[in-house]
Structure formats: structure tokens, C-alpha cells
Amino acid sequence: MAEKTVDALRRSSSEPAEGVQLGPAGEQVPLGIGGDDAATAPTAAPLATGGTASQWRLVWRKFRKHKLALVGAWVVIAIYAVVAFAEFLSPSTTRAQDAAYAYAPPQALHVYHPTEGLGLYVNGYTVTQDPETFALDFAVDESQYIPVGLLVKGEPYEMWGLIPMERHLIGPEDPDQPFYLWGADRAGRDMLTRIIYGARVSLSIGLVGVAASFVLGLTLGGLSGYYGGKLDAFIQRIIEFLMAIPSLPLWLALSAAVPPTWGPLTRYFAITVILSVIGWTGMARVVRGRFLSLREEDFITAARLDGCSRPRIIGRHMLPSFSSHMIASLTMAVPGMILGETALSFLGLGLQSPAVSWGVLLQDAQNIRAIETAPWLMLPGAAIFVTVLAMNFVGDGLRDAADPYK
Template identity: 40%
Template sequence: MTDQPSPSFGMNAEAASGPSLSYWQLVRRRFLGNRYGMTGAIVCVLIVFSAIFAPFLAPNDPAAKDRDAIYSPPQLIKVIGQDGLTWPFVLGFEEVMDPNTFEITFEPSFDKVTPLKLFVEGDPYRVLGMEFSTHLFGGAESTPVHLLGTDGLGRDVFSRMLYGSRITLLMGFMVMAAACVIGTVVGVTSGYLGGRVDTVIQRLIEFVKSFPDLPLYLALVAILPRRADPMVTFIMFAGIVVLLQWANLARELRGKVIAIRSVEFVRSAVAVGASDKRIILRHIIPNMSSHIIVWATYVLPEVILLESFLSFLGVGIQQPLVSWGVMLNAVRDFQSLASAPWLLAPVGMIILSVLAFNALGDGLRDAMDPYAND
């Protein structure tokens, strides 16, 4: 029989060779070596970056209406004109009516060429209380540019999509953070104290989980006041989502706490007289941090999908706030979809963000187990 190399007390070759590394150093090394996870992380950073700097990246104000470009098709960026290679530009459209069906279509015209410029002056916006008017790009001579077309009111879809990412991601991060805090506190309390406290908390979790998610969401959202301030409605909507998201994490952490509190280092801390607060903060929660982080990366795309779905139905975020779901609400009927299919552009952002955050979660899940075999 061929001799097999010993596992070196559970450590793989990656950890055994070279200087001793801490747990988080091993996590970082494995995550940086995970191409799938790194790709997801880069895309996530770009999405968050575009949301933060949306006023600068967007060429138009999301509420600005171009009366001359209602349901205008996307203007593709071109670099080859009639005279060959040239500076990037976009083409305007001319309305053409079919003499038989009387259907109006838009045809690109080289008579309406709009060169693109960088760092142009446009619609003003405010950042940290200061007003700016410089945008990353725009049309020469303040000519409107609609890279993804316009909606039924002449509003730029590309600009609204960038602004919409702010509300959608803000909803996702708010719900994720609140659910993590509530779920961690409840789960750790239930698992560590046990006894009657554990029984009461578990019955509460079972009560919350006994309701079907979608009908309960629709019922709770239906009671939101329609005449309230849109930001108040946004906060109340986020609270409803948090109400039904924390239970899963609390139940998962409760099981982990029960397992961790019986290990030797926790029993040793109890034997030397360490307080419950110190044991929880210094021993139990740090050993569950990897699970909490991975759970957070998975719940974020779920919240994005939920917000987009409910807002698409018209029971979520309300205008004048702009989110991806609110934008999709404009194409609920087949007539709008047939005449302006580019209004589905937010679907691409939803799919991209969900795939990116799931890839990030998969990469973190693998990296959080630094002693696992590749």
C-alpha cells in the first residue's frame, strides 16, 4: 500500500506551509484565489459605486421630461460615421408612419448627430448639502442623450435606472442589517439561556414562520397608508420585510450556539468565572461571524427580488421614489411592453445584482472554511 500523507492535524498544505496565518488571513487568501467569488465581489463593488455616484454618472435628472422624445428607442453609442472613424456620438430619431397600419416607428437619422462629451454641465443635483451640475458625459450643446431610451413621459431610462439602484440597494442593505442584528440577538439569547426563554422564543419563531410569505407580505403592505410621505412608506415597507426575515437567522444561530457553548474553551471560560456578556461577545459571536456574513450575502439578493416584485405590482415603494421595481411597474400591460421593450432594462440590473451577490456569498462560504480541501 502507498503511504498517504498525514493531514497535519486537519490543516491542509495551504495552511501548513509558510508562516502561521490567522483565521481571517486564511479567509482572505482563499477568497482572493476564488475567481467566481472575486468576480462577484468586483461586480458588487461596481453596482454599489454606480448607486452612490448616480447623480454624477446619470446624464439627466430622473424626473426630467423630454416632450420631444416620448417612448424614444435607445440611442446606441457609435464611433463610425459616414466619414469613417470619429469621436463617439449618438443618432437622433425621425418619426416614420406606416401608410398601411398607421403605426409610428422611429428611424435613426444621420441628420441628427449628437457628439458625446465628458464632464458636461447639466441638471443640478445635491451631494452632502452642496449643489453640483457636472455629469460624467452628455450631449454637446446640452442636447439630451437617452442611451436606454425614454418612457411614456419622456424620462431617461438609463438615468432612472441608476437612481433606482440607490433605493433598491438601500432597501436591501437596511433589511439585511436590521435582520442580522435582530436575528443574532434573538438566536444567541435563545441558544445560550435555554430553558423557558428558549421555549418561548422558539414558539415565537414558529408562529412567524407559520404564515406563507407572499400572502402575508401582500396583506401587510396593503395596510400601508397611501397618502403618507413616500419616505415614511419606504421605512414602513422595510420594517415589514425585516419582520419576516430575522426568524431564519435566529433559528440557525440558536443551533450553533447550543453546539458552541458545550466546547472546551467556553466551558473553561465559565469555570474561571467569566460573565455571560464576555462569553457571548468574546467567544460565541466571533465563532458564528462567518455564518452571519454568508447569510447576509444571501438574504440581500432575496430582498432585492422581493422589493422589485412588490413594487412591480404597485404595492411596494411608491413614486416619486424611483426603484427598479417602480420602473417595471410601467410595463405591466402588453401594449406598453410591445411599444417600448427597452423599459425592461431594470430586469438586467436585477439579474446582474442577484447573480453578483450570490457569487460573492458562494466565495465567502468557501473562504470561511479555510481548512477545507479545495
């Protein structure tokens, strides 16, 4: 009986279990591996391989989902394209003026005339003068037909200050005819031309000022937050000193200190650069705070133990971790600089005529009677509003797209 029990146990141990088979040496192997059943064994499904995308591609994909930011980006691109080709796109030049059309109202651009047929044209003016105030009163004269063409000859200019040209994108076929799509100012100068030229000055000043503030704030704030100690204390005392200086008296002092032989545009660029050098303190404090919180993180410690140099740790590991805030700060600072230029020029502390900027153009809007007579003098304010709003939308979209936690 005992021998039968041992034989049964031996046979049960030698028989393969369900789902397995005996190998050449008598070992049990899963069914389908080797032997005749290898061909019928199910094959493992191949691993799914997915493509990888760079960080900028991921940012772009997320940015496209922000509709307002995408629209704002196209508006900003269009504005800078206008700035780049300001001479060609302007119907005239900033030097052209005609006192006979002072405060001339905007002319409507038509595409079809009842007698002349299809084609661009504007109507002329009927001008009368008040015998008591000598003010000019303009009325649209529909009987005057002024044909308008594309790529017409007009006031000569130098494209980018290098290429002599006289072709303008749009203008009257007869250069002696009045053409004021957005009206004229007190000297009879075309407002559309002056707004386009003013955009070049205002937007370039914003870029110059922001670039200087961004570089200084990022560099000094990063050094202060990463190294700490005495260097941190020294930089923080400098920041506190600069932040304690009021901006408006500083502008007045700098305006008086700049050599009077400099031109108005050179003077303002000098003051803008100086204020940008002083205005890096806000960015520096933000960068310092982020560096203080990041330098004790595990991935920074791992990079340090791996032998990475300090510049590589800062540039490769720490800065990308809060790039969203830097991008947002950079894009938000440009409209702030534009508004600063506009406010200071409006108050008479910035650019002065004959320089042309949006702030200088708004100086004519200080007179209530002028605004009542010529409300189109407020059009530079509309240009500022559209530009600043579009840049703010772009900044919001870039901040959301670059934020890894959203």
C-alpha cells in the same frame, strides 16, 4: 585470574564509550560539549520561526482563490460606487422628460465620424406618426450628428442632496438634443438615468432590511440557544407564531395601516423595516441550533472554568466558530430583499411612482404590447439579474473562505 578480570572490568568502565568523553569529575559526557572538541562539535540548527497571520488575512487569501467570488466582489463594488454617485453619473435627472421621444429606441455611441473625425457622438431620430393609432415610429437618422462630451452641463441637481451641481459625466454638448443611450420610457424619460437612480433605492432597502433581521436574529437566537430553559421556550413560541403569518396578506394589511400622509418612499421603508423585524426568525433558529451544539464543547467548558464572562464566551468563542454561516446568510439575504422589493413593486404593493426603483421600472414591462414596442423596458431586469448573481457569488466565496473545515 580474578584480579585481572576485575581490573579489566574497571578499565572498561573507566574508558569512555564511542562518541563520549570524560569530564573533569570522571563522568562521561557527549563528545563536543566542553573540552577541546567543543569548537569542532556540530551546532544545532536554529528552529525555524514562521510568521503568524490574522483570521481576516487567512480569509482574504482563501477568498482570492475563488475567481467567481472575486469577480462578483468587484461587480458589487462598482454597483455601489454607481449608487453613491448616481446624480453625477446619470446623463439626466428623473424629472426630465420629453413626450415627443416616448419609447425612443437606444442610441449607439460612436467614437469616429467620417466627416467630423474622432470624437463621441450619437445619431438623431427620424420620427413618424401612425395616422390611425397615433403611435410614434422612430428610425435612426445617420445624417444627424449629435456630439457627445464628458463633464458636460445638463439638468441641475444636488449631489447627495447637499451640493448644487449641473455637470454630468456624459451627455450631449447641446442639452436640447435627444440623448437616450438605453432608450426612453412611455413618458420620454431616459432609462439609463432611471435605472441608476433606481439602484440607489433598491440596494439601500436591501441593506436596511437585512441589518435589522441580522441583529435581531443573532441576538435572540443566541440568547435562546445559550441559556435554554424557559427563555428558550418563550423565544421559540414567538418564532413559531411569526412564521405562521403569511407574508402577502401581511403586506396588504401593513400597506393599509401606514398613514396615507406619508410619501411612497417613506411608506415602503416603514413596511420594509416592519417586515425585517418579523423576518428574523430564520436566522434566529439557525443561531440557536449552533449555540445548542457549541455550549457543551470542551473549549467552551474550558473558557467557563477559566472565569470568562458569558458575553465574552458568546462573542469571543462561540460566534467566531460559525462566522462562515453568518457571513453567507448575510450576503444571501441582501439579494433576497432586493428580489422581494422588485416583486412587490412589480405587483403594485411596494413603491409607486414618482418613486424610482427597479421594481417600479418593471411595472411598465407588464404590458405585452409595450414590451413588443420597446423591449429595452426589460433592462431593469438585467440589472437585477447581474446584481443578484454577483452577490450570490460573493456569498459563496465568503462562506468557503471563512469555513475552517475546507
